[in-house]
Amino acid sequence: MAGADDHAHCADRAGEDVPVNGDLVVQRPEGLYCPPGDFYIDPWRPVARAVITHAHSDHARYGMGHYLAAAPSEGVLRSRLGDIALQTLAYGERLRHHGVTVSLHPAGHVLGSAQVRLEHEGRVWVASGDYKVAPDPTCAPFEPVRCDVFITESTFGLPIYRWCPDDELFADINAWWARNIEHGRASVLACYSFGKAQRALAGVDPSIGPIIVHGAVQPLNAAYRAAGVALPETRMVTEVKDRADLRRCLVVCPPSAAASPWMRRFGDAQVAFASGWMQVRGNRRRGGYDRGFVLSDHADWPGLLQAITATGAQRVIVTHGSSAVLVRYLREHGLQAEAFETEYGDDVVEADLQAGQEEAA
Structure with a gap:
């Protein structure tokens, strides 16, 4: 994405009542793909161009031709992936690529974590990556970004998950x-x-x-x-x-x-x-x-609902975690909701614990 069309400061609101003429993000075997921009978000197979939300190994994998990520993540990305072709953007900075305006906004998950905002022909989508809304002195706080469609994680997408201060x-x-x-x-x-x-x-x-x-x-x-x-x-x-x-x-x-x-x-x-x-x-x-x-870098159930509401999105796409529960809840509350199948998830130990919890439930 080095050959961007232009840079500018990012507007944070989506257009109102814009008709949808084709999705800005779709599923492919390689990962989540933006057709008009011809790039992927956190792909799990090698691709030419990847926008990376953060440096956890399920979202940032080796083998991409070109990486785009938030500037604060550079140190941890290079520490984990080595010598990669990495381009960085400051939070809120805009990059135009094949007619798609891309900007990265704090996700509050870990150092350098970002939500990916995509704008094309008046439509705005946001892919959250992983995020939390609770305060954390080690990374920039979560920033709600207005959009038409919000792609959200649901790692802890069950009402039992509520973090203490x-x-x-x-x-x-x-x-x-x-x-x-x-x-x-x-x-x-x-x-x-x-x-x-x-x-x-x-x-x-x-x-x-x-x-x-x-x-x-x-x-x-x-x-x-x-x-x-x-x-x-x-x-x-x-x-x-x-x-x-x-x-x-x-x-x-x-x-x-x-x-x-x-x-x-x-x-x-x-x-x-x-x-x-x-x-x-x-x-x-x-x-x-x-x-x-109980210490998590992800949003709890109230945090997920808070973040989704703050986007103003009428359509929500849920990725990894308890996606079925969150999709059902959002539909019951009047939103258009669906799920994407992805290969994202926590480290092996936490994934094993999740499996045990789901079996018990």
């Missing part, structure tokens, strides 16, 4: 960590390395004790810090000089590490899992964790 959540995490120190044991917080780990680090109280991160988390921390996000001091376990620190530290690591020999150096540690799936009773036990904390 961050101050309550992190007070619980800090108290758990402090209690473990009193018992002379480490506190291991398992969470996704990109996004959730940094949000957890930004929310805990570093005065409680030392913080150790896994090797999968450290380079992403560096990308966040390079983007101006404030995170507390963290160390790799190989950098720990005083072995007593291993019995009072907070360890932030991916779930796979929490079940690996890497954990042996921390002795009799307490292991918690930070995930939105912890909202459902039984998921912590199935995962074998001592504790579960």
